[in-house]
Amino acid sequence: MTVDRARNSRFQPQTGIFADTERCVRLSICEQVDVAMARKAVRQLAPQGGLSDRATHALTTAVSEIAQNILTHARAGELIVRVIDEPGRRGLIVIGRDAGPGIGDADRAMQDGYSTGEGLGLGLPSARRLVDDFELVSDSGCGTTVTLKKWAS
Ligand SMILES: Nc1ncnc2c1ncn2[C@@H]1O[C@H](COP(=O)(O)OP(=O)(O)O)[C@@H](O)[C@H]1O
Numbered sequence: 436m437t438v439d440r441a442r443n444s445r446f447q448p449q450t451g452i453f454a455d456t457e458r459c460v461r462l463s464i465c466e467q468v469d470v471a472m473a474r475k476a477v478r479q480l481a482p483q484g485g486l487s488d489r490a491t492h493a494l495t496t497a498v499s500e501i502a503q504n505i506l507t508h509a510r511a512g513e514l515i516v517r518v519i520d521e522p523g524r525r526g527l528i529v530i531g532r533d534a535g536p537g538i539g540d541a542d543r544a545m546q547d548g549y550s551t552g553e554g555l556g557l558g559l560p561s562a563r564r565l566v567d568d569f570e571l572v573s574d575s576g577c578g579t580t581v582t583l584k585k586w587a588s
């Protein structure tokens with residue numbers, strides 16, 4: 436897979452965690468250890484989002500899939516985890532984005548068992564089932580952005 440480094444570089448101001456406040460963690464996803472860092476970021480912020488252990492585990496699993504997809508299918512990108520604390524609702528929002536090849540047929544990519552690689556093709560559909568709100572924005576050549584939200588119950 437070819438990667439347009441110039442385009443992708445705007446998602447990598449530096450490697451590792453490059454912003455970390457009490458309410459928001461922003462990290463680059465460019466090597467395997469970053470998937471573990473993404474999981475850690477969700478666990479770190481989950482209490483402020485009011486998430487139960489069960490909800491935290493579900494979101495962590497979904498985020499792993501999105502981060503792994505960035506590595507596998509786009510090679511690099513970034514992930515933002517942020518607390519949502521509004522009157523009447525709390526939770527976490529996670530945005531994963533990359534400037535990789537994008538997904539030509541998003542409906543197909545959301546089907547169980549569909550993979551263009553050697554994976555099981557369960558990452559995206561599983562992630563959708565594990566969160567409360569799921570949005571995939573992607574097109575061939577335009578990169579991919581996945582937004583996940585998990586609300587406190
Ligand atoms: N960030 C991404 N960039 C480009 N293509 C992606 C990305 N994420 C997912 N895809 C596409 O969607 C398909 C389905 O993803 P997924 O359900 O996670 O399955 P798998 O990763 O096992 O192939 C992938 O095979 C790939 O074609």
Ligand SMILES: [Mg+2]
Pocket residue numbers: 500503504554556557558559
């Ligand atoms: Mg996958």
